[in-house]
Amino acid sequence: MRRTIVGTCAALAALAIGLAGPATAAPVPVTALNCDGDTYQCTANLRFGDNNWKASWGANIFHQTPRSAYRAPVPVTALNCDGDTGKCIANLQFGDGYWRASWSANIFHQAFRSADGARLAAPVPANSLNCDGNIGRCSVNLQFGDGNWKANWSATIYHL
Structure with a gap:
């Protein structure tokens, strides 16, 4: 029964996205970014629908020490996520801007993840998103x- 309900919800979501037209195929802006040290997940709110x-994606959560501060990440100027491809893309403030x-x-849609609500209940706000092309990490x-x-x-990390 649970599989039927989940399948029906997924089909309805896919239908709604399909009916939205090609304008929704592009990545959408991220309005908030939070990370949870208990579940090692970061979650972004998407400006869509x-x-x-x-x-959401898995992330290493760690305490910054002077020893680990040697990296030289660059600031992120924009962050967008694409539900069609399952990818998030960050524009980096580096070089020629490309x-x-x-x-x-x-x-995912928050309503369809109600079973996981407890797992997503306690993320903490995040700021100063940076990416480092030398080590391939954000x-x-x-x-x-x-x-x-x-x-x-x-x-x-790539150049357009």
Whole structure:
């Protein structure tokens, strides 16, 4: 029964997205980014449809120490996620401005994840998203504890 309900919801979501037309095929802006040290997940709120669409991906959550601060990540100027491809893309403030970072993400509607609601209940706000082309990773500062907590994940860094 549960599979039937989940399948029906997925089919309805796919139908709704399909009826939306080609204008929705492009990546959509991210309105908020949060990371959860308990589940090692980052979740982005997407500006799409009824604004209950999310993207999530696994991330390493760690405490920043002076020893690990040697990296030279660059700031992110825009972050968009695409439900059709299951990828998030960050525009990097580097060089000629045509550098990007991308990574796989789970794109979902909050209402369809009610069974996982407890798992997604306690993310913390994130800011200062940066990506480093030398090591192929993106990182974000987490507003938690002493302010030295970070999340990072693998990303493909490329030039357009």
